[in-house]
């Protein structure tokens with residue numbers, strides 16, 4: 394039998410946590426034969442609610458769960474972990490400036506980076522979901538220097554899934570008949586959802602999405618803004634931010650990081666830029682990646698036209714600004 398994996402979820406008493414934990418505990422992420430020890434972190438005022446979640450997980454009587462720990466201490470939650478979903482973050486309150494929110498959150502990720510550095514396995518894979526996700530991941534890694542940089546990433550998979558679903562709906566095909574949608578840059582409204590390298594299966598044949606959709610005005614306009622503003626549309630409708638879809642995307646991201654991508658396929662995740670596609674080095678930029686043996690590699694050689702270039706530069710510029718603000722906030 395396999396040794397249990399230790400998996401941490403932060404913000405585990407929150408709404409994404411509530412959806413994420415069940416999928417994880419069922420075996421959707423690490424496989425249905427992989428036992429798990431769940432180490433759940435939230436802040437002290439939320440410990441009663443977290444305890445309720447721990448009780449519910451016990452009551453699911455799931456075959457893979459070996460233990461569930463709930464704590465407000467990052468040193469306990471991160472002890473010996475193999476994987477971390479860093480979901481917990483400070484929500485935006487009314488009247489709060491974007492800058493103040495960033496400052497508050499990067500401090501959380503500084504502290505958590507420090508704790509990961511002290512107690513997590515050096516092979517831990519860390520997925521940051523809490524916003525501003527890209528910059529939080531950057532700071533977290535910076536304060537965990539003993540863990541390789543490649544082990545940190547931020548989530549743009551929800552944006553990728555949204556793009557895929559929009560294209561499928563436009564074409565009237567199942568979601569599985571669209572692949573290769575890319576998210577470039579920041580998980581924010583400056584992200585660039587790009588279907589110029591995507592394919593769709595129409596009448597039993599895989600064809601480039603731009604050809605299948607055959608509506609450049611839509612693909613360069615409404616499609617992009619729909620994906621960019623989808624988070625706000627969910628909030629307007631639900632009075633709560635995306636949770637079910639965010640949790641599912643986090644599971645997709647971590648699943649593929651551990652299991653790898655099928656031959657010839659790629660997924661988007663925000664990782665350390667090495668300067669690929671003329672992006673500034675050292676920011677957490679979302680790229681198309683292939684994954685093998687738990688290692689991601691940025692897909693090289695995709696053609697970038699002037700339209701894409703401008704969008705890719707704009708989101709890079711925002712990430713550079715966030716990095717400056719974050720470093721100042723941590724000083």
Ligand code: NAX
Pocket residue numbers: 403404405406407408409410434435436439480481482483484501521522523524526548549550551552580634635636639
């Ligand atoms: P909730 O407010 O429901 O839950 C957040 C939980 O985190 C709360 O229980 C809170 O007590 C906890 N928390 C706060 N500070 C913490 C800390 N220092 N350590 C541990 N736990 C802490 O928010 P939810 O809807 O679950 O969203 C969580 C985060 O995901 C937010 O930052 C949100 O902006 C972000 N999102 C990111 C997405 C992405 O695609 N990258 C999409 C969905 C989501 O909006």
